[in-house]
Amino acid sequence: MALTNYRPKRAIVYTSVTGNTEQLAEMLQTAMLNQGLQSMLYRIEDFPLTALTSFDTLLIGTYTWGSGEIPEEMRDLYEAIERLDRKELQTAAFGTGDSFFAEFCGAVDRFRDMLYMKTQLVATLKVELMPQPSDSRRCEKLVELIKLQGMQLFFSEDQGDR
Template sequence: MNLAIIYTSVTGNTKELAAILGGFIKGFGVDVQMFSIEEFPLRQLGQYDAVVIGTYTWGNGEIPEEMLPLYWAFENQETETIVTGVFGTGDQFYPHFCGAVDKFRDMLYVQSELAVTLKIELTPQLQDLKRCRKFAEIVVSRLRQNCPAGMDKIS
């Protein structure tokens, strides 16, 4: 089973959240490859069993520009069997809190096996950890349903 976390972050909030979620996913026994969006080879999207996307929100509830090629890749490549999750940080001050998460969610629901979404206010806090762990648990459990051959053996 191979899982990629692909994130974008300007001031560090979403990167921090990506690291927390990556840690929980690893804790559930799944290898995680972590990429900033600039590092991720879009042509290899279809090689992943699971892709977890992390994004902040820009403008008026918009997806940041650097994430659009990834959004289009899901629309244009064969991604229907990829298990996905989308998380983001945002600011409740804005009318469309984490609007980019909602936009990715609507697309991923159609183009992939969307398992779960998560929205966090700015920097992740201690009280957010329970939701972060739950997000990781749901992604891993959906991945194991989809890839039974790749399941870890519990002795």
């Protein structure tokens, strides 16, 4: 990658039924903006899956269903990333769940395990039900890691070009 005005393409993609994960996704977008990182915010239904390869960073947000299951609407994204197998893709998994259930945020764990194998997984974030104002600090932390690791990726690729 040359030293250019190359702009990484970042997206936050999420699913949410009762609004908890949506709130967390919005908190993350605010944290991204606070740290100067532009990102698109998509509900999974609106995410352009066919353009997956054009993204540099994906933050993936999900609630958990059944017994620790990934919701149906997130499965295509899960499988597409698994097939893509692109280690340069920077990712994070986040979500909300209810610790009443045996597998708290199990869907986040399932995404995490796959993303760790197939992409450059940076961080995960789990929140109990509705995000609280104190969770914004955790969002800021996650974004700090995205930023830091993004710089490392940039410089290592830049070195590789020489």
